[in-house]
Structure formats: structure tokens, C-alpha cells
Amino acid sequence: MVTIPIEATTPYDVVVDDQDRWIEMKEWSSYSMLWVVTDEHVDSLYGETFRSKLTRVHPHVVWSVVEPGDASKSLSSLEHLVTEGLGHGCDRHTLLVAFGGGMIGDLAGFLASVYMRGISYIQVPTTILAHDSAVGGKVAVNHPLAKNAIGSFHQPSGVYYNVSRLDTLPVQEVRSGLGELLKHAYLSRYVLESSFEDDLFLALNKGEEMDWVSWLARGIRVKQAIVETDEREQGIRAWLNFGHTFGHALESVESYRIPHGEAVLHGMVFAFLLSGDEERAERLFDWMRLNDVTPIDWKPSAHYIERMMVDKKNRHGSIRFVLLRESISVESVSTEQIYSTLEKMKGWWGR
Ligand SMILES: NC(=O)c1ccc[n+]([C@@H]2O[C@H](COP(=O)([O-])OP(=O)(O)OC[C@H]3O[C@@H](n4cnc5c(N)ncnc54)[C@H](O)[C@@H]3O)[C@@H](O)[C@H]2O)c1
Structure with missing residues (x-):
């Protein structure tokens, strides 16, 4: 316990x-x-x-x-x-x-x-x-x-x-939950003393039974560190939206056929590409493919952009993403960059 x-x-x-x-x-x-x-x-x-x-x-x-x-x-x-x-x-x-x-x-x-x-x-x-x-x-x-x-x-x-x-839990709900746990693992390197990103991938790739008490506690400690600093989302609580700008748009375009956490997994690949971290984008994408994460039934790019336009993080009409680099930032991203990242993701799913 x-x-x-x-x-x-x-x-x-x-x-x-x-x-x-x-x-x-x-x-x-x-x-x-x-x-x-x-x-x-x-x-x-x-x-x-x-x-x-x-x-x-x-x-x-x-x-x-x-x-x-x-x-x-x-x-x-x-x-x-x-x-x-x-x-x-x-x-x-x-x-x-x-x-x-x-x-x-x-x-x-x-x-x-x-x-x-x-x-x-x-x-x-x-x-x-x-x-x-x-x-x-x-x-x-x-x-x-x-x-x-x-x-x-x-x-x-x-x-x-x-x-x-x-x-x-049905397997799709397990994957969905892992979406938010992986999000906490990525955020752990910014908010905890040590990151558990590699440990989590290691445990998942071994395919052994997960010790949920310990893994959920590790995820919750990330959330604890963030919400204790910013209870009412005036600042860093927005970091918890990592993967959610594209994730929410995807859920909405797909009429909620894709469970929330799976949509966040797609959204984190998207956000890593925007962050210029192709290595992490690729590692996550490979894990998703291997574990049968629900693929995207691609629609014209404008459909996703239209949904991202109503994201709660936006300011003055520009679409904002949580990006993970040396530090975390919440940044406006141009529609050209969003279009080209969508094309890249479509290419990955098609290969
Ligand atoms: N408040 C927040 O900070 C926050 C953060 C992330 C997500 N959310 C919200 O959480 C919701 C998604 O949560 P979720 O993925 O847990 O979905 P959910 O509660 O809809 O559960 C998913 C499915 O699993 C079933 N289920 C639940 N427990 C089960 C069990 N032990 N065994 C078998 N089946 C079980 C449910 O009946 C349901 O069919 C969304 O509405 C999302 O917006 C809120």
C-alpha cells in the first residue's frame, strides 16, 4: 500500500x-x-x-x-x-x-x-x-x-x-490508461528528481505483469508535484495537457471512437515532432504500432485544425501546444507547421 x-x-x-x-x-x-x-x-x-x-x-x-x-x-x-x-x-x-x-x-x-x-x-x-x-x-x-x-x-x-x-479492464482501456501514465513518465524528468520514462518502456517491453501499485504511484507523484504548485491551472498545470491539443482534436474528429488515452498517445507523437524530438516520437510510435493502438482513420488536415482552433490553451486565435525540449514550454505553432506535421504522421502510419 x-x-x-x-x-x-x-x-x-x-x-x-x-x-x-x-x-x-x-x-x-x-x-x-x-x-x-x-x-x-x-x-x-x-x-x-x-x-x-x-x-x-x-x-x-x-x-x-x-x-x-x-x-x-x-x-x-x-x-x-x-x-x-x-x-x-x-x-x-x-x-x-x-x-x-x-x-x-x-x-x-x-x-x-x-x-x-x-x-x-x-x-x-x-x-x-x-x-x-x-x-x-x-x-x-x-x-x-x-x-x-x-x-x-x-x-x-x-x-x-x-x-x-x-x-x-478491456485491452483497449489498458492502452488508454497507459497513454496518461506515459505522459506522466515524460513529464517526470522535469518535475521529479529522476525520470521513470526508460524504466516504464523497459517494463512494458518485457511484457511482464505490471506492478500497478508502484506504477500508478509513480504517475500520481508527477501529478502531485504539478497540482500542488498550481491547483487552479494558472501556470504549470497546463503541462498536463502534453499531447492533448492534437489528442482532443482527434477524439472529436473520430466522434470519440478512440478512447481518451489512446488519442493522447497520438497527440504526444505529434507534440514530440513539433518539439523537434524525432527520437522520442519514433520510440513512442513504434511502441504504439507493436501494441495495436487504434490507428487514425485520417481525414483532411483542415478537420483537425478546425478542432484545434477551439482548444482551451489558445490565445488570440493561435493554436498552442505543450512542447518538451530542454525545458517545457506552451507555444503558439503556425498552421503551416501543423499541416506539415500532420503530413509526416500520415506518412508514418502509411509506411
Ligand atoms: N478530471 C481530469 O483531470 C481528467 C483527466 C483525464 C481524463 N479525464 C476524463 O476521464 C474520462 C476517461 O476516463 P476512463 O478512460 O477511465 O473512462 P471511463 O470511465 O469511461 O471507463 C472506460 C470503460 O471502462 C469500463 N470500466 C471501468 N472500470 C472497469 C474495470 N475495472 N473493469 C472493466 N471495465 C471497466 C467503463 O465502464 C467504461 O466502459 C474522460 O471523460 C476524460 O475527459 C479527466
Whole structure:
């Protein structure tokens, strides 16, 4: 078990374990009710056992289930959940429990930030990707015109991983989670004392079973270092967007057929090429090919540029990328350079 304390406006612990020891250790008496929000997949796999563990520590457990997938991260799901909460008598002393992947973490976290003007919540993540999304307190739902367009900052009062639940993840979701873990590995050389980029590639290429407690903890330490310095994204928190400018555009052009972390993998190849780091771009690209990362169904370049135009990092109409060189920078890049990088990537996928 690894415990990582996060310094934030309201500090909290991230516990990464291979069982649910935290349930016995937590103080529950101050909460009037526990309100679990989960999705149908997670509910069918783990709902019954998790619920019975919670009912041993608290007499009032309310259970809400939404459909899996990002379409549930919407204002209509939010309204539906508020109706359920009110119907069950959830009050301001209720603890909301986000039990699932990043979609549930974002939706339930946002619900906690607005329900009766804000209630406490904890994250119980069940995907690899959620080692990123569950930490840092950024919560949101999507708008039909833009992902995460309606959101807030609301820190959880704890994040509790039981990595034994990762065994049932479909292979595409494992790759997607590795996308965000690789992002943290690339950022580690700038924010930690030593980089774990080479170690991670070594472990992945050996094809051995991953020690998730240790790997997720390494990723979370990168996120910790960044969000503790910049809780509300006024500065370096933007670094966490490495790979996301092209990644988000790709997700949108592909109508979310490609999972988030896989899109970030493509986006990091793109950003390394823009950074002039062809060696890292090539190493990542080779790993992606070897591991069957969903290939891009290429559309005309203008489609990607149009989507990049609405990226949240942009300023005065210019498209900005997080670039990794000697140091990290967030820079405007010309459309000519973006066009030529798109052509290069199309060439790589075609070879
Ligand atoms: N808030 C943030 O800082 C932040 C950061 C990164 C990503 N995100 C958000 O996270 C979301 C993506 O998260 P995700 O990849 O975890 O997606 P997800 O929550 O949609 O989960 C992916 C799929 O895996 C299933 N699943 C979850 N746990 C499982 C398990 N243990 N076994 C089998 N199946 C399981 C889910 O039902 C779903 O079908 C996106 O909405 C993205 O915007 C947020």
C-alpha cells in the first residue's frame, strides 16, 4: 500500500493498494449517508461486493447507476442524479462516492461540487487512466459543443485505489490508461528528481505483469508535484495537457471512437515532432504500432485544425501546444507547421 498526501486548499490522501483496507480505516460517523455513483459495467463486475463492504461500515448507502461511456458525462445525467439524490433524502452531510473510471470521477465529482452548493466526495477509481483524472479536483460534464465545457474545481476528500479491479479492464482501456501514465513518465524528468520514462518502456517491453501499485504511484507523484504548485491551472498545470491539443482534436474528429488515452498517445507523437524530438516520437510510435493502438482513420488536415482552433490553451486565435525540449514550454505553432506535421504522421502510419 502506498499513501500519497496531496497538499491542496483541502488536503487529502491518495491511497494505492491491492485491496480495500481503506474502508476499515476511514472515519465514517460524520456522514449521514453514502451515495455511490457508478456505471453499469463497474456495477455488474464489482457492485455487489463493494456495496456489502460499505454497508458494514454505514447503515445508509444509496446507489445510482448510469450508462457507461462519455455520453453520460452530461447535464441531463447530472439532473437525473440530482433527482435520485433528492428522492433518497441525500442531504449536505452525505458523502458521495465516485466508483468507476474517469467518466464517473468527473461526473460524480461535478455533482458533488453543485449538489446543495457542494458536498464531500471521494474517488474510488477502477481504471488505469483514472490515476490521472481522480487526482487534482478538476471535475466536469460535457456540452454538445465541447468536452468538459461545464466544470469546476472541487477537491475530493480522498482517493482510494484497489488495483485488483484493473484485471477486468478491456485491452483497449489498458492502452488508454497507459497513454496518461506515459505522459506522466515524460513529464517526470522535469518535475521529479529522476525520470521513470526508460524504466516504464523497459517494463512494458518485457511484457511482464505490471506492478500497478508502484506504477500508478509513480504517475500520481508527477501529478502531485504539478497540482500542488498550481491547483487552479494558472501556470504549470497546463503541462498536463502534453499531447492533448492534437489528442482532443482527434477524439472529436473520430466522434470519440478512440478512447481518451489512446488519442493522447497520438497527440504526444505529434507534440514530440513539433518539439523537434524525432527520437522520442519514433520510440513512442513504434511502441504504439507493436501494441495495436487504434490507428487514425485520417481525414483532411483542415478537420483537425478546425478542432484545434477551439482548444482551451489558445490565445488570440493561435493554436498552442505543450512542447518538451530542454525545458517545457506552451507555444503558439503556425498552421503551416501543423499541416506539415500532420503530413509526416500520415506518412508514418502509411509506411
Ligand atoms: N478530471 C481530469 O483531470 C481528467 C483527466 C483525464 C481524463 N479525464 C476524463 O476521464 C474520462 C476517461 O476516463 P476512463 O478512460 O477511465 O473512462 P471511463 O470511465 O469511461 O471507463 C472506460 C470503460 O471502462 C469500463 N470500466 C471501468 N472500470 C472497469 C474495470 N475495472 N473493469 C472493466 N471495465 C471497466 C467503463 O465502464 C467504461 O466502459 C474522460 O471523460 C476524460 O475527459 C479527466
